[in-house]
Amino acid sequence: MTTAVREAPHHRNLTCVKDYRCKRPECVARSYAYDRRRYRMQGYGTWQPLVDATPARQHIDALRGTGHSLPDIQCLARVSAATLARILYDGVNKRSERVRAEVSDRILSIPLAPAPIKPSSIIDATGTRRRLQALVAMGWTLTAIGPHLGFHPRRLTDLLHGERVLASTARRIADGYRIVQTWDPKAHGVSEVSIAKSRKLAARAGWHGPFAWDDNIDDPSAMPEETTPYESTGKYERDPDRKREIEHLYLLGESVPSIAKQLGGSEKYIENRLGAILRERAERAQQERDEAARSRQALAA
Structure with a gap:
């Protein structure tokens, strides 16, 4: 047999x-x-098939802290799910205390870099909240911007106060925001009463318009950039570029078409002036950061 x-x-x-x-x-x-x-x-006396699993276990925990999932670590280290579980859940049996040297080396070779963001990743919702708040500060209602962003107003209400969000949702909001922030709410069917209510709501809540964030809208540690109150040009002074008026209206949440209509200029001119204003503000902010860095270096010396 x-x-x-x-x-x-x-x-x-x-x-x-x-x-x-x-x-x-x-x-x-x-x-x-x-x-x-x-x-x-x-023969050389260097044979060591098993090593302490503690360094590998600590490295796995550190990788998970940077956003890596266990399946990601399993794929990068070319190990099985059972091997990872045996390393992580120490104390279950003696096999969890030691691991093959090549397995430990492959795990430890994974760099401690932030995990790549996937559409299904859950990320901080700071940028999503600020974008929606900026649109409300411009005068938009959630009912009006819902179709443009592709979300129901109730869902936007949740996002307006949420702490975490799917990366795919954050990307959709960011893509729609780049377009909607250039529109005049009145030109897209939002009544003057609704615009006034939205702006009052944003003012009470301390929300800021697009101009306050520049390129740091996704940074949780960033603070909105404040400006000095608007002062009209004096009786015998000239402001040929109308810089103060343009900046003031934009900070109020007015869109480029709306500013051009109110000031009687072309949209292209308003865009150019806003670009110059943004560059000046960015340069000032960079100078302040450089000055702060030099002060810290001087104190450290």
Whole structure:
């Protein structure tokens, strides 16, 4: 009576030869290479097949802290889910205290860099909240901007106060925001009464318009950039570029078309002036940061 030979479930490591007596040439060659290496290292007195699992366990915890999931770590380290579980849940049995040296090396070789953001990743909702708040500060209602952003107003209400959000949702809001912030709410069917109510709501809540954030709208540590109150040009002074008026209206949440209509200029001119104003503000902010850095260096010296 002959005994049927069991087929190995895979041929990636030594298991197929040791447990299933696999005869594939590549598997046999891998087994012979392992044996030669083991004999050689035993002769040198450096054979150490198992090492302490603590460094690998700590590195896995650090990777999870940067946003990596266990399936991501499993793929990057080329180990099984059972191996990761055995390393993580120490104390269950003695096998969890030690791990193969090559497995530990592969885990420790994964760099501690932030995990790439996937559409299904859950991220901080600061940028999403600020974008919606900026649109409300401009005079938009959630009912009016819902179709333009692709969300129901009730969903926008949740996002307006949420702490975490899907990366795909944040991207959709950001894409729609870049377009809607250039529109005049009145020109898209929002009544003057609704615009006034939205602006009052934003003022009471301390929300800021698009101009206050520039490029740091997604930074949780960033503060809105405040400006000095608007002062009209004196009786015998000239403001040929109408810089103060343009800046004042934009800070109030007015769109480029609305500012051009109120001031009697072209939209292209208003865009150019706003670009110049933004560059000046960015330069001032950079100068302030540089000055603060120099002060810290002087104090440290």
